[in-house]
Amino acid sequence: MLKLLLLLPLLGALLTGAWPGLGATAYWRIALVPACAALLFAAGLAWHYDPAGPLFQFVESRAWNARLGSHFALGVDGVAVAMLLLTAVLTLVAILISRHTNLGGRLYYSLLLLLEAAIFGVFSARDWSLFYVFWEATLIPLFFLIDRLGGENRQKAALNFFLYTLGGSVFMLVALLFLYDAAPGHSFAMSDMAAGGQALGARMQVLIFAGLFIGFAVKMPVFPLHGWLPLVHVEAPGPVSILLSGILLKMGAYGLIRAAQTLPAGLLSVQDILVALAFVSLLYGSILAWRQQDMKAMVAYSSIAHMGIVLLGVATLRPEGFAGAIFQMVAHGLLAGLLFLVVGLLYRRQHSRNLADYESLTGTAPRFVFFVAFAFLALLGLPGSAGFIAELQVLLATLASYGAWAGLLGLALLIAAAASLRVVGRLCLPGKPMALQDMHRGEVAAAALLATAILLLGCWPAPLLTLIGGSVAALAAGFGS
Amino acid sequence: MNDYLSLLHDAVWLVPLLPLLAAAGNAWCLLQGAPGGDAAEPPVVRLSEWSALGALLLLLLIDLSAWLYGMPGERRLGTWFGTASWQAEISFLLDGLSLPLATLAALIGWLVLRFSANYLHREPGFRRFFIVLGLFLGGIQLVFLAANSLLLFVGWELCGLASFLLIGFQQQRTTATGNALFAFVCNRIGDAGLLFALGLSAWWQGGFAWPAAPGSGVGIELGALEMRVLALGFVLAALVKSAQLPFTPWIAKAQEGPTPSSAIFYGAVMVHAGIYLLLRLQPLLARLPDIQSGLLAIGLLTAVYAWLRAQVQTDVKSALIHAGVFQVALMLIAIGSGWTALATWHLCLHAAWRAWQFLRAPSWLELASRRPAPPPAWLARHRGVYTAVLQAFWLDRLGQVLLVQPTESFAHDLRRFEHSFVDRAIGEPGQGEAIDPALPLLRADGWPGRLLATAAVLLQRLENHLLPRGRGGEAERHLRRFANYLANLENLLEQPRYLMMAVMATFVVIL
Numbered sequence: 001m002l003k004l005l006l007l008l009p010l011l012g013a014l015l016t017g018a019w020p021g022l023g024a025t026a027y028w029r030i031a032l033v034p035a036c037a038a039l040l041f042a043a044g045l046a047w048h049y050d051p052a053g054p055l056f057q058f059v060e061s062r063a064w065n066a067r068l069g070s071h072f073a074l075g076v077d078g079v080a081v082a083m084l085l086l087t088a089v090l091t092l093v094a095i096l097i098s099r100h101t102n103l104g105g106r107l108y109y110s111l112l113l114l115l116e117a118a119i120f121g122v123f124s125a126r127d128w129s130l131f132y133v134f135w136e137a138t139l140i141p142l143f144f145l146i147d148r149l150g151g152e153n154r155q156k157a158a159l160n161f162f163l164y165t166l167g168g169s170v171f172m173l174v175a176l177l178f179l180y181d182a183a184p185g186h187s188f189a190m191s192d193m194a195a196g197g198q199a200l201g202a203r204m205q206v207l208i209f210a211g212l213f214i215g216f217a218v219k220m221p222v223f224p225l226h227g228w229l230p231l232v233h234v235e236a237p238g239p240v241s242i243l244l245s246g247i248l249l250k251m252g253a254y255g256l257i258r259a260a261q262t263l264p265a266g267l268l269s270v271q272d273i274l275v276a277l278a279f280v281s282l283l284y285g286s287i288l289a290w291r292q293q294d295m296k297a298m299v300a301y302s303s304i305a306h307m308g309i310v311l312l313g314v315a316t317l318r319p320e321g322f323a324g325a326i327f328q329m330v331a332h333g334l335l336a337g338l339l340f341l342v343v344g345l346l347y348r349r350q351h352s353r354n355l356a357d358y359e360s361l362t363g364t365a366p367r368f369v370f371f372v373a374f375a376f377l378a379l380l381g382l383p384g385s386a387g388f389i390a391e392l393q394v395l396l397a398t399l400a401s402y403g404a405w406a407g408l409l410g411l412a413l414l415i416a417a418a419a420s421l422r423v424v425g426r427l428c429l430p431g432k433p434m435a436l437q438d439m440h441r442g443e444v445a446a447a448a449l450l451a452t453a454i455l456l457l458g459c460w461p462a463p464l465l466t467l468i469g470g471s472v473a474a475l476a477a478g479f480g481s
Numbered sequence: 482m483n484d485y486l487s488l489l490h491d492a493v494w495l496v497p498l499l500p501l502l503a504a505a506g507n508a509w510c511l512l513q514g515a516p517g518g519d520a521a522e523p524p525v526v527r528l529s530e531w532s533a534l535g536a537l538l539l540l541l542l543i544d545l546s547a548w549l550y551g552m553p554g555e556r557r558l559g560t561w562f563g564t565a566s567w568q569a570e571i572s573f574l575l576d577g578l579s580l581p582l583a584t585l586a587a588l589i590g591w592l593v594l595r596f597s598a599n600y601l602h603r604e605p606g607f608r609r610f611f612i613v614l615g616l617f618l619g620g621i622q623l624v625f626l627a628a629n630s631l632l633l634f635v636g637w638e639l640c641g642l643a644s645f646l647l648i649g650f651q652q653q654r655t656t657a658t659g660n661a662l663f664a665f666v667c668n669r670i671g672d673a674g675l676l677f678a679l680g681l682s683a684w685w686q687g688g689f690a691w692p693a694a695p696g697s698g699v700g701i702e703l704g705a706l707e708m709r710v711l712a713l714g715f716v717l718a719a720l721v722k723s724a725q726l727p728f729t730p731w732i733a734k735a736q737e738g739p740t741p742s743s744a745i746f747y748g749a750v751m752v753h754a755g756i757y758l759l760l761r762l763q764p765l766l767a768r769l770p771d772i773q774s775g776l777l778a779i780g781l782l783t784a785v786y787a788w789l790r791a792q793v794q795t796d797v798k799s800a801l802i803h804a805g806v807f808q809v810a811l812m813l814i815a816i817g818s819g820w821t822a823l824a825t826w827h828l829c830l831h832a833a834w835r836a837w838q839f840l841r842a843p844s845w846l847e848l849a850s851r852r853p854a855p856p857p858a859w860l861a862r863h864r865g866v867y868t869a870v871l872q873a874f875w876l877d878r879l880g881q882v883l884l885v886q887p888t889e890s891f892a893h894d895l896r897r898f899e900h901s902f903v904d905r906a907i908g909e910p911g912q913g914e915a916i917d918p919a920l921p922l923l924r925a926d927g928w929p930g931r932l933l934a935t936a937a938v939l940l941q942r943l944e945n946h947l948l949p950r951g952r953g954g955e956a957e958r959h960l961r962r963f964a965n966y967l968a969n970l971e972n973l974l975e976q977p978r979y980l981m982m983a984v985m986a987t988f989v990v991i992l
Contacts, residue, residue: 160949227947227956288944291937293920355922415933422922 001058002074002124005045005084006117008038009091013113016106027105028098034113035095038120039088042081049081051466055474059126061189069180069187073126078468079326083123083247083254086333089453090246091116093337094239096446097345101237108149115141115243122251128176129188132169135255138248139165142240150235157235164228168218172255175211179262182208190258197262205266212259219252220307223281233300234353238344241296245303245336250329253310257326257475260314264478267317274315275402281308282412290419295346296353298423299339302379302416306332306387309394312409316397319476324393326468331386331457338375338450341443342368349437355423360431365438371447373428376420378454381413386457486546490553493543493573496536496583497622497636500590503532504615511608522607526598529611533594533618537587544580552576555628567683574628574691578760578825582753583625585829589749589836590618596840601739606650610739613650617643617751624754629689630679630715633758637675637718640751641668648737660734667731671721671755678714685711691761712765712772715758723755723809726783730876732806733790736798749836752805753828756812760828763821777817784810789870792856797845805835 012034016027049057059075076084095112118141121134139162147158180188182204183196197205218225233241260267267274285305292298306328313325346368347353361369381387391413398406439447457464506528515521547553553575561569594614601607616639623636645668649661682689685707703711724732732752759766759776766773784807791803808831815824841848860867869875908927915921916934925934948954973979 156949164949224947227949227954230944231948231954284940287933287937287940290933291923291941293922356920418933426922 001045002060002076005038005041005124006074006120008041009034009113009116009120012037013110013117016113017110019106022105024101024105025099027109028095031095031109031113032092035088035092035116038116039085039092042085042088045076046081046085046467049076049078049467051078051470055470056126061126064127064130068129069185069189069192070129071127071187071189072130073189074124075126076124077474078471079254079257079329080123082326082330082464082467083250084120086250086330087116087119087123087247089449090242090333090337093341093446093450094242097341097443098239099442100440101239101348108145111141111145112239112243115145119247119251123254126190127188128179128190128193131190131255131258132173132176135172135251136166136169138251142244142248145240146232146236149237149240151237152235153231154235157231161228161232164225165218168215168225170215171211172215175208175215178211179208190262194262198264200263200265202265202269205263206269207266209259209263209266209270212263213256216252216255216259217277220249220256220311221252221304222277222307222311223284223304226281226304229304230297230300233303233340234294234296238340238348241340241344242337245300245340246333249303249307249336250333253307253314253325253329256311256314257322261475261478267315268479271315271317274311275398275405278308278312278315279405279408279412281305281311282409283415286412286415286419290415292419293355294353295343295355295423296340298419299336299343302339302419303332303336305412305416306336308412309391309409312398313390313394316394316401317476317479318397318401319472320393321397321401322472322475323465323468324390324395324397326472327393327457327461327464328387328390330464331390331454334450334454334457335375335378335385335387338371338447338454339379341447341450342371342375345439345443346372346436355426358427359434360429361427361434361436362430364433365436367439367444368436369428371439371444371451373424374451376424378451379420380417384455384458386454386461388458389461486550486553489542489546490556490575491558492539493556493575493626494558494571496539496587496626497619499532499536499539499619500529500615500617500622501619503529504612504619507608507612507615511612515608517607519603522598522602525608525611526594529615530591530594530598532615533587533591536618536622537584537591540580540584540587543575544584547575547580552580557628561631567687567689569631569689570629571632572628573626573632575626578757579625581825581829582757583622585832586618586621586625586750589832590614590621592836593840597739600843604739606652610647610650613643613646617647621750621754625757628691630675630682630691631689634675634679637722637754638672640754641665641672644668644735644751647739648735650739651737654737657737660737664731664735667728668721670728671718674714674717674721676714678711678718681707681711681714691764708765709769709772712762712769715762715765716772716776719755719758720779721755722758723752723813724806725755725779725810725813726786727876729783729786729806730873730880732802733799733873736802749832749839752809753812753832756809756816756824756828759813759816760821760825763816766816767819773817773819775817776813780810780813780817783807784814786874789860789866790873792860793867793870797842798839801835801838801842805831808835 012031015034016030019027019030022030045058055077056075057077059073061071061073061075064070064072091112095109098108098112115138118134118137122131122138125131125134143158143162146154146161148154150157176188179193179197180186182200183193184199185192185196187193197208200208214225218228221229233245236244282305285301285303285308289298289301289305292301310325310328310332313321313323313328315321343353346358350357352358361372378385378387381391391409395406395409398409507525510525543553555572555574557570557572559571561571563569594611597610597614601610604610620636620639620643624633624640625636627633627636645661645665648664649658651657679689685703720726721728721731766776787803787807787810791800791807794800794803808827812824812827812831815821815827855861856867860870872878904927906928908925908930910926911924913924913926913930916923916925916938923934923937925931945955946959947956949957974983
């Protein structure tokens, strides 16, 4: 099952890459097929995943290097299924809105599909070595996507991104090797390593967890390891920003959750530090988002704040905190996708990201007005949007564990609201009108897909909460709550 | 048979809903930009009229069944909302008090609708009038039929809103809108009393049911003080709605509306809503003789006041309304004396009679072939009393001096305080200064805004040290400088003298 899911975009990438000499639109059509198929496949996976059954389903394992104890092991729990679905949706969206770009066809689409395959691998790996391989494999298509197709500072941005994340991965690799050495079975399989890790002493667990955390915190990103993010998000082409912010950041959070399962005592002893880091990330991201007049940079900094909410939810070590964090991963994935989509489309028309270069769009571009207003209001976490459910749960968990400190979360959300209302006020309220070509049909379809998902999860969160329920319970059980 | 009967009784919710639906339908047409003109009038009238007639027929059917098979009593249709400690129910009370009044109101409403179709022909706002009248009819039926005070409050507010809209019907006239506001604000005093009573009722009784007769074993028994406080809230609401002293002036100002609306509001129906509320509360009032005597006194005073005022009125509508207030005061006296049956009869008869009179008012000049009688001679002789009556005993002026002016100056002072301190401290939207000339859209005002701006500037500086390069990032420069230091150090170490020193230092450490 899962092998097929990995192969689908991979085959698509090979097909697109190997087919010479077509027009950009023809490549777009070819790329749509595997992207749609992957989405259908992921949806089928979510449909067949039984929340009442065993935690990990669709498991398949084959010895890869028997001497080292590494396996080609795949398997998913509720969190991974949600992430796979999110990946499939966002990749499809990214491809959908690429039709009218001048990004070129062949290289671009095959890289996008390669990226999708690698991310699928990250989320479905049940072996740390396999996880690491896929983790690093995402860097290669991303590097070329940014380096070849980004904005004016693209080379700097690509190199920064590559070096920064690779630097983080080194810590992760060292930590994994330590863990491998410390675990009795000498196996890289996640379950074996979890059994070995839980048996270690607290000091050792903290050390190993610190290494893993640095690797994941770079990706998430957590202050002060977020240095790569603003430049890369701003310079990356619009569709790639969607994938970067929508999914790549979630890989960090996903890894953190897996690490929490492996080294519970380590996490428990640094809980307060993590909460403090989360609050700093939240406030830092919000205040800097408010400070930006560049729309893309603003959204990028608000991503830091939102991933701070994820870290906060995990660090509370409570069931509602875990549920909120995982819900926030999905919600922020959809939301960041929509935000970068809208901002990217605006940039493609106006060739500026500076808010001062835009005037009121009412009357001239009603579809833009709707989606800009929707996206930036959803960014506030208004009730009815998916973010509300997530933030509420994290808030409750924080209140229960840390009491009045939860007020900081409210403060950060307030500042982010000021920033996003500024954009809404400039673009979506009556004012000096500006002429702008409205969204095309395909772009509306992509944006509507994301907006519907945000609304649906905001009004009816039960299916997603049921899907991740088993994982949340297992996580919380590891911390005795 | 019983099934059909209970089906019929349960359909009572249609009675308030039908006029509201008609109003909603007309409002929808108005919002859709339906054309005006002569051709547009009949459908508007037909919709309103049929809904009113439907409500009337339904009530008549219920009346008939009540006459044949006995009073249906309370019909519970469901729970509106609630918490663990109290419930708000959707329930209607069909008994000997509510059914006649509701039927009468439906009849008068239907007649007034028919009358208005001709009376308002080609008036601007024709459709608006029928929308508001629909709101009013729905509201008043809720007042009469509700089996709990919360549902009554919904109708009460609908009537208040409708009266506001009807008094200010001619929006272009400032007197009309001013009087509408006056009446509305006066009514809010009563609403405050009602809300107060509602809150206490939920708090003490765990619901909004009407207080039961003593010893009936229904509901929670309240203490003497609690009963008094609860009754005072309801009585305040009733006094305002029925325009008793000291709230009488509002009803004189409410004469700005078109005549049919005056008929249905003040003359016939709404002025009796307060009396109805008091009748409903009879079991409670019967145990509070002090409040009853208070009602008696207020009724007497109002009767004298209204009678005197009626002597000096020069236009027919004002004369009628003062006569109406006089009759309502008599009902209040009856209630204060405990003669509730008398008050009920008086109410029904007065409503019917006064509605007829109000509808005839526009043709009064033609009907009364002679001049109206002058003020009586004894009044004309006593100049002081005459002036006092003419000035309505300076009640308006009193209210102005005692309530309005202090409130105004207080509000003025508050506004000044807010302008000079609060606004400056918390900032105003759109007033701020740009925090950076290069970023004109980032504005901050007030203390929190400035604090945020300062934090943002500082954090941006920190961020620049963290960013590798590009977007003002400097981390790479720092790294490069550090690398230069290291390279220098290495160069130095390669020179023989320092190499030797390093070797010797190593030996020293080892030894």
